[in-house]
Amino acid sequence: MSALTIGLLGFGTVGKGVYETISKHQGRLQAIFGKEVKVSAILVKNVSKHSVPDDDVLLTDDFQEIIELPKLDVVIDAIVGREPGYTYLRQAILRGCHVITANKEMFAFHGSELARLAKEHNVSLGFEATVGGGIPIIQTIKQLLNANKIERIEGILNGTSNFILTSMREENLSFEEALKIAQEKGYAEADPKNDIEGYDAFFKAVVLSELVFGKAPAQETSVREGITDITIEQIRMADSLGLKFKHVASIEREKDAIRCTVKPVLTAEAHPLYRVEGVQNAVSIDADIVGNISLQGPGAGMFPTASAIIEDLIHVGRTDIPSVFEEGKSEWTVLDEPVWIIWGDANAGLPEGCEIISKVSKDVFIFKASLEAVSLLDTSDLKAYQVLGDYAPAVKENKQVQTV
């Protein structure tokens, strides 16, 4: 019987993980597909850097050689950047190949277009690896959507920035020191901008927004803010209040638009993301029937990411159950005014409508205010961080806090 033939784009961390996993678990895959599963061709940028893992595998820097192979069932995208990934996957779908991608940047920009095209051409489109590495987030959300309407997702979607925040707090390091360790350990790239400025998390949030709400987040209300401003002094102060800084992506519906916010916040112990440490990723999903579900696991890495791709591979050729929403049927709960902690001379410039809860020290205040009010803050002198999770009791109990 002829094999299931795969074209693998990229042979870096993820590509190598996929190749090795397919070889190592060939028996399991054969039992599932009833035939051999074979990577026939690998695309790289620089052929001379690589050696062919098996004699009968085509290693090439020319995608045309792959797309014109006489037999090609699945194309797996593990290269970097919006292009040429998008163009290659389009071509693959037009040829009738199933496609799977780990490339979140590309998918954040072109996911809905590829989904439309894949449906039109009756092929599968797998993207489990684009969000949360090895955690089956996409699959779980699809599953929940069958019976639930999802109201909000909050997640720690970038392991590098979470590792940096954890190291700063646990090892008492500066941001720069923690970043350096992350680079030494291979968690952060030489150019870490994507991770620490929140671009990577934002791409993933866009993928989740499209999946859950059927559209991308609104540009006007969306926020992408990194963790580079956080100081060890702020972390220590938060610690003394029982709070931890986390770089949280949140995706929620606001009337007709989707608001997506990637920014550092302070989490209280009751919050599902409070205890997510190191390179771990996690998501907390609020759904109307089931309530809150949270998932945690390895958000990146060679084998966790390969595992997600293999799961997509196994679903190749199976039609998804359509997600259907009854629009306008559920009431969107309006959040109470959130609690914030502000650093700076708050007396000078607190926006109107802020209710001060307590003064922690001469330049640190805890207060309640709407998102809108805080957005009017003059941020050159003041920096406000939102507190997630039920925090009131901790404020009351904290012995150091004096009411203003």
Place this chain on the structure above:
Amino acid sequence: MSALTIGLLGFGTVGKGVYETISKHQGRLQAIFGKEVKVSAILVKNVSKHSVPDDDVLLTDDFQEIIELPKLDVVIDAIVGREPGYTYLRQAILRGCHVITANKEMFAFHGSELARLAKEHNVSLGFEATVGGGIPIIQTIKQLLNANKIERIEGILNGTSNFILTSMREENLSFEEALKIAQEKGYAEADPKNDIEGYDAFFKAVVLSELVFGKAPAQETSVREGITDITIEQIRMADSLGLKFKHVASIEREKDAIRCTVKPVLTAEAHPLYRVEGVQNAVSIDADIVGNISLQGPGAGMFPTASAIIEDLIHVGRTDIPSVFEEGKSEWTVLDEPVWIIWGDANAGLPEGCEIISKVSKDVFIFKASLEAVSLLDTSDLKAYQVLGDYAPAVKENKQVQTV
């Protein structure tokens, strides 16, 4: 077009939740199935206690009336106990109906038999609601099994006993006081034995064992121990050591057999189950390729459980991807000797091979020993609890600990 016709067995908490959810989300279900989804008949024990929710629904105490309906596509089991549930679902499968069950006791005993029968008759068998209520544990495990071999599962699978342990610690209550509150809140039955003695968690562990390893746990090595012996003094002592009591079910492979243990243990902060509080359930899954994944959410309740059943309903008629294991291919890691905390006059009767790490007070010791060594303890005078999660650092840091 004719409707998808459902026979609902039981109209208690779960049955009512399913009925209401099907009514409320009829639009969503119709869009998915392309036809009406209709509960045609409901089975109860005592008809006079109930009123028919809709005029055209048959309410009966006679299963024969349901199984002989001219049209019947799906039977949902939300009744209690091993029988008559098993007999009814057998009959339903033999007639060619898809079946879905929330009845974990029945499924723990007859799950593999029903699975065989369902396969033979080419019908679906859904059991998401038997473990972890609304958390999609079964679906996630099936998904992970596609690419991974699962090595161990640890879970907090009974919300009632977790609620009691949390209340004891947080509110400083005795076991009896906490149980009374659980009963007042409707978390515990009038007869709470199933929950507090670990039967309910053990049933769920058996279901997981069958799903993950293809067989039930070995009777000889399995343990089912409740939480009734735990005192508030022990909880306070554990607290001072940075540990929390949790009632944990663990399912793992040991050579050719499956060992399933349901017992109170002490969790250290690093352990994935340490922060699971109140009626929440959670599982932590160790898989060979992806690593550790954990899931947390509502383990019971009317709508979470209904959500799981509706998810199964939506998969009705879809063939599962077969789970295939390559037996004998992975090395089973042998755990280091676990750490234990023992209450009682340990000097008098510590079993051979125990290595004392420190003495916390005159009758509380921390030591290392194999499971086997501890099983030889004379338990009338001594009570040892295993510590889960990396604990060594906390022992070192604890100022109160004096080395023996």
